[in-house]
Amino acid sequence: MYAESLTVVAHVKAKPGNETQVRQELLSLVAPSRKDSGCLNYDLHQALDNPALFLFHENWTSEAHLERHLQKPDLQAVLTRLGQLVAEPPQITLWKKIG
Numbered sequence: 123m124y125a126e127s128l129t130v131v132a133h134v135k136a137k138p139g140n141e142t143q144v145r146q147e148l149l150s151l152v153a154p155s156r157k158d159s160g161c162l163n164y165d166l167h168q169a170l171d172n173p174a175l176f177l178f179h180e181n182w183t184s185e186a187h188l189e190r191h192l193q194k195p196d197l198q199a200v201l202t203r204l205g206q207l208v209a210e211p212p213q214i215t216l217w218k219k220i221g
Contacts (some may be wrong), residue, residue: 127162128185129217132178140207141173147200147207148176154196155180162186174209185216 136144137153137181155164162181182188191197204212
């Protein structure tokens with residue numbers, strides 16, 4: 123992994139009854155995001171015990187690459203559509219590897 127790589131963990135919680143639609147929207151981001159410059163991995167998970175909970179685990183070569191990714195029109199469009207489908211705003215944390 124790159125010395126200055128950045129890890130992103132994002133939690134998304136669908137409103138009851140919107141799990142399938144949220145899943146489809148989030149899945150639509152995976153393939154294009156994996157092709158973005160600086161993307162090391164872009165993985166989407168769904169909780170086994172609660173299908174309303176989703177988690178992205180991403181690694182980027184730099185914060186600049188992540189910022190370019192976040193500004194992409196397709197990502198912004200999905201975030202706009204998700205606004206009505208999620209129970210709360212996505213919880214996003216940035217991490218750096220220390221060991």
